Amino acid sequence: MSPYINHPIVEYTYLYLGSQSEMTPYINHPIVEYTYWYLGCQSEMTPYINHPIGVAYILTEEAGITDLSVIQTALLHDTVEDTSTTFDEIEAEFGKEVRDLVVELSDDKTLMKEDRKRLQIEHAPHASPKAKLVKLADKLYNLRDLQRTVPRGWSQQRMQGYFIWAAQVVAGLRGTNKIMEEALDKIFKERNVDV
Numbered sequence: 001m002s003p004y005i006n007h008p009i010v011e012y013t014y015l016y017l018g019s020q021s022e023m024t025p026y027i028n029h030p031i032v033e034y035t036y037w038y039l040g041c042q043s044e045m046t047p048y049i050n051h052p053i054g055v056a057y058i059l060t061e062e063a064g065i066t067d068l069s070v071i072q073t074a075l076l077h078d079t080v081e082d083t084s085t086t087f088d089e090i091e092a093e094f095g096k097e098v099r100d101l102v103v104e105l106s107d108d109k110t111l112m113k114e115d116r117k118r119l120q121i122e123h124a125p126h127a128s129p130k131a132k133l134v135k136l137a138d139k140l141y142n143l144r145d146l147q148r149t150v151p152r153g154w155s156q157q158r159m160q161g162y163f164i165w166a167a168q169v170v171a172g173l174r175g176t177n178k179i180m181e182e183a184l185d186k187i188f189k190e191r192n193v194d195v
Contacts, residue, residue, distance in 0.1 A: 051141060052078065058137040063179050070130050073101040077134055081106050104131040105138075117165055124172025132176040139166050139173075140180055143187050163191045171195070 056074040059065040072094055079085045080102060091099035104127055107116040127135060143166055146159060167188050174181060188195045 051145075052076070054141040054145075055134065055137045058140055058180065059133060062183070063133070063137065063177050065133060065177075067130065069095075069097045069101065070133050072098045073105065073130065074134050074137060076102055077105045077138065081109055101128070101131050101134065104128060105134055121165070121168045121172065124169050127173070129176065132173045133180075136170065136173050136177055136180040136184070139170055140184055140187075142166070143184065147187065147190075160191065160193075163188065163193050167193045167195055 052075045055077070056071050059070060059074055065071070076090060076094065076098065080087055080090065087099050087103055090102050104123075107120070109116075111119070124132070124135065143163065146162065150159060166184075170181070170184050170188075185195055
């Protein structure tokens with residue numbers, strides 16, 4: 001497991017992984033353990049575990065979201081895309097609502113990257129309100145991460161292209177959460193990206 005596992009934010013967000021009837025932490029849940037173990041070393045700059053925890057943190061601490069299914073989805077939103085975990089396994093352990101939200105937020109990795117990016121723009125306005133919350137927090141986390149650390153091999157042009165694309169996705173999520181949208185707008189303004 002990642003050395004970040006004992007971080008206060010990690011401990012705090014794991015409380016949200018319990019079921020609605022019992023707030024049993026899922027820290028030792030096989031899907032969670034596998035996901036964080038598998039992805040723990042995938043990023044050269046930022047440990048992967050920081051991403052889902054950061055998305056959940058933005059939702060709970062900045063946007064004031066307390067809905068359990070939204071927080072669970074934030075912690076699991078990339079699991080199927082990036083591991084061998086299936087949607088059926090997500091449903092078996094976290095329920096149909098979380099599964100459906102993870103499905104909404106998952107890219108089809110069989111498609112080319114440009115097609116996946118285009119589909120995110122096209123699908124954003126039609127996403128469910130809960131999926132839009134997770135998507136906003138996901139974009140906010142990613143853009144903040146890019147402001148802190150430029151990925152190896154990324155040119156300034158590629159970085160700017162990512163910010164422009166993210167603004168196009170966010171345009172379809174507008175009217176979901178004022179706090180996150182204002183934070184994103186501030187980043188776009190700093191990067192001279194029209195919104």
